[in-house]
Amino acid sequence: MSNNYVPPTLRFLLAARRCELHALESLAGTCELVVLAGKLVHALQKERGWSNLYLCSEDDDGLPTLAELGRHAADAEHEMRRYLDDLDAGSGPASDKAHFFNCVASALHRLEALPGLRRGIRDRRTSAQEAESTFTDLIASLLAMVFEAADSALDPDVTRILVALLNFIQGKELSGQERAYGVVGFQAGYFTEVQKARMAALVAARNRSVDVFTQFAPPAALQCWEGLDQQSQDVQRMQAMLDNTSESQRVGVALTEVWLDLCTQRIDGMRNVENLLAKALAQQCEKRIAETRKELGDRSLLLRRFTDRASGKEPSMVFRVQGRIADIPPQDGIGRDMDRSIVDILREQTLRMQDAADALTSVRRSLDERKQIEKAKWLLVSRYHLSEQQAHERMQRVAMDGGLSLGDIAGQLLNESRED
Amino acid sequence: MSNNYVPPTLRFLLAARRCELHALESLAGTCELVVLAGKLVHALQKERGWSNLYLCSEDDDGLPTLAELGRHAADAEHEMRRYLDDLDAGSGPASDKAHFFNCVASALHRLEALPGLRRGIRDRRTSAQEAESTFTDLIASLLAMVFEAADSALDPDVTRILVALLNFIQGKELSGQERAYGVVGFQAGYFTEVQKARMAALVAARNRSVDVFTQFAPPAALQCWEGLDQQSQDVQRMQAMLDNTSESQRVGVALTEVWLDLCTQRIDGMRNVENLLAKALAQQCEKRIAETRKELGDRSLLLRRFTDRASGKEPSMVFRVQGRIADIPPQDGIGRDMDRSIVDILREQTLRMQDAADALTSVRRSLDERKQIEKAKWLLVSRYHLSEQQAHERMQRVAMDGGLSLGDIAGQLLNESRED
Incomplete structure (x- = not known):
């Protein structure tokens, strides 16, 4: 046992590194949750769009599709709940998770209302606007949950992609709201001034989210996004069309389906960008975890080399610190080598942490x-x-x-x- | 087992509260460390003062006192190390502890140099300035460690007192530096211009630390601090005296002991303020932990009442969420009551966390x-x-x-x- 004595300085240096590894692993978990929540949000967006269409129309043709979309969303919800169940069971209470758990509770509470909402929509007891706002609030609470989860992220490289993804999911949700909102307008044949202003506010908010995405996204995702330019232009043209309507100047109700198709194409395209971001995120997490594991391994090795060499000679000289009042200075060179290594590691580790904190501050500002x-x-x-x-x-x-x-x-x- | 089924929303609400309790308990630990480090800093300050005196004088009369002060400091170090050993062994890696553990490693590394320094002082192989700066750097690394520990504090009430204490320890350390620096001046009989500027900088820095203390300190500690006014004025008068010296206008070397006595009186008085702060801190921690425990207990009770009532009827109606696609709405009033309670708790909990976050932001600004x-x-x-x-x-x-x-x-x- 005494051969394994580890000097406290090194023990805490390694403990600091282990904390970083732990933070990365927990961040990888957060990323997983973001991806699952993104999937659920996507399913709910589709369900919201079709619910709107169904409630604004008078025939029941949409019912089978609606039921299927509901099942898809329920599956995605089930997957996310399974993750959350494991999260709750697996980890002890962590000091920094209170806000996040509160957001989880809030999101779960809103999810409880889904079955009732689905019944209300099916039976046409729920108005289109009420359905839209219930879906939208639910999605907002899911977004609040994942944004809060990201708030405790500590690795800047991973956090950059995470922030890009979160903002893209948010931008896509705003596109979804545009779609749902547009359906109301095209069904009525026109937009009131208030509705126009609301649509403009949605577009502006979406642009801001997408701007943050472009600032932090990796190249592949950016390229994929730029490839969606045609769809975006088409959607914009139809938005301009709505902007020129009034109670006396209406457009045909048949445009609803064109609008819905165009928006859906764009949202599905955005879903591809989202998938690319999710992949990049998982890769970056894996890479950083592997790097940190390797560094931790190297350090443990270095430490073992020192303790082995020292214990071959006179361990109490170099490492005993409790009885350190002893008057004899270490007589070999190991103490000195060891000391230099510790100083180097401390310096390198502190500088790295400081850089990471700076980089993190600038990414977080976007939140x-x-x-x-x-x-x-x-x-x-x-x-x-x-x-x-x-x-x-x-x-x-x-x-x-x-x-x-x-x-x-x-x-x-x-x-x-x-x-x- | 199925009687104990807890709906996920409530589970996460309780988990959030448990995280807060955990954060408070870990904050209580941090406060304990701050008190232990404060004790060590105090002992090192005394040792630094006497080392300076011994090295600047020519006789060996101070040696026994110096040896005794060294033992006191070693005891305080031992106590702090025992706390750190438990900390390392007791807790798994926490995501937010990497910076703190790094600071611990840094402080421990500097502590390793103490035995060598003590030998060097005793044998007069170390100069007064070298000794002073080694002690001062060591104390600075201990302060960096406790300031970093405080950085993850999440409860505003406790953090206010903690910040007051940290700044007071820092202010006292700056007073200690003034004492050591003054000894150099009175021994030489005068201050150079550079030394005068350095003393003025120390005084200004100390005033800033004390200002933060007065901003956040509880009344008892403030009163005790105001009672030290006489000592402070005496020290200031002697500082003014040094400020009027020059190579041609010296003061008698006999003033060294007067200076040392006055400064020591003030520092010992400050140590009393520190003790009052430590006591207030422990009380506040205990109070907040008891409150949070009680709230958690009340919530668990509330939850049990609901689940008991529900399981007497038909639990699957109200609480089964996995198979929630079921078409039947809950037929009793429990679901509704439960829902209202959850909404109330969520709202209250979120508001409280938001308030705490705001209060915390303003306390942290001082750091x-x-x-x-x-x-x-x-x-x-x-x-x-x-x-x-x-x-x-x-x-x-x-x-x-x-x-x-x-x-x-x-x-x-x-x-x-x-x-x-």
Whole structure:
């Protein structure tokens, strides 16, 4: 046993490295959850689109497709729940997971409403707008959950791709909202001014999300996204069309299906980009875990070499630190070599961590707007005793009326509350 | 077993609360470490003061006291190491501990140099300045360790007192540096201009630390600090005396002991404030842990009440979510009550976490300057291949020459590097 005595300095150096490995492994888990949630969001988006179409039409032709899409979403939900079950059972309480677990509870709670919603849609007891907003809130809570999960990410390389993916999923969800919203317009044949403003706000928000994606995405995903240019232009043209409608200047209801097809093509194309990002994310996680494992192995080896050499001579000279008041200085060169290695490792490790922290800060800044919006929403909830959804709607309305983004409104609200 | 089925939403709500409890318990551990490190710092400060005195004098009268102070410091070191040993052995790798463990390694590595330093002082092979700077660097690494430990604190009430304590320990350390530095001056009979500037910088830095302490300290500690006013004024008067010296206008060497006594009185008085803070900190931790435990208990009870009532009827109606595609809506009122409770708990829990996060942000802002200094130091280390100590000295020199604080210099360095 005494041969295995590890000097405390080295023990903590290795422990620090092990913590980094642990953080990477837990980040890999987070990435897995993001991918599963992305899959569920995609399925729910499809279901929302078809639900809207079904509720706005009068025949029941859409029912079988709707039922199938519901089953797809239920499968994706089941997969995500299985992951969450393992997560809950597998890990002890971690100090930094409270916010995340709270978001999980919130998302799960909204998922409970799905079966009832599906019945309501099937039986036409639910209005198109009510269905849309329930789906949209559910998706928003899933997005809040994965954004919160990403908040404890500590590796900058992985986090860059993760942030690209999160923003792309968010951008795709906003595209999904455009689709659902457009269906309402084309079914009616026109958009009111309020509806036009709402559509414009969706487009602006989507562009912001996609901008963050392009800032952090790896080349393959970027290329795939640029390949979707044609679909994007087609969608934009139809949006411009809606923008020129009014109660007296309508477009034909037949355009609904064209719109739906175009949007669906674009969303499916975006789903491919999402898949590429998910793949890149998994690869980057694996790469960083392998690197960190190797470095940890190298260090353990170095340490063993030193302790072996030392124990062949007189271990108590070099490594005994508890009784270190002993007056005899180490007489061999091992203590000195060891000391140099420790200084080198400490220096290298601290510099690396500092660089990572800097890189992380700049990636995280892109998540700040989202946090501000969440924060402002909860400010309204607590001040005016609103529900989460009411608070969100109020912010959205103020933003629309003022031609501002949700982020701007959130910033204003938070500034005002600071001045109180 | 199926009677114990817990709906996932509630499970994650409780898991979030358990994470908060875990975070508080781990914060209580951090507070314990801060208190142990504070004790060691205090012992090292005394040893540094007497070492300085011994090395600047020519007789060996101080040796027995010096040996005794060395033993005291070794005891405090032993106590802290025992805590760290338990920490390393007891906890698995936590994602957020890598930086902290690295700081522990760094502090432990510096502690290894203590026995050699003590021999060097005893045998007069070490100069007074060398001894002072080795002690000071060691204390700085202990402070870096506890500041880093505090960085993952998540409870605002506890963190306020913790930040007050950390800054007070830092302020006391700066007082200790003033004492050691003054000894050099009174022994020589005068201060050079550079030495005067250095003393002024120490005083300014100490005032800043104490300001943060007064901002966050509980009343008892504040009162105790205000009671030290007389000692502070006496020390200031002697500092003013040194400020009026020059090579041609000296003061008597006999003043050294007066200075040392006054400073020691003040530092011992500060140690009492520190003890009050440590006590308040332990109490606050205990209080918050008891509150969180109680809340967790209440929630578990609530949950059990619901599951008991439900399982007396038809559990699969209300709680089965895996097979939730089932078409039958819950027929009793329990589902609805349960739902309301969950919504209430979710809302209350999220609001509370949001408030805590806000309060925490404002407490943490006070730690920013320290972080900037650390960051700027490592920037110099990596850019100019300096040692940590060289980098720190270079920043200190530039600050002194420009009449600026270390924080100002750090800010400038970081800004310049951003512009590159």
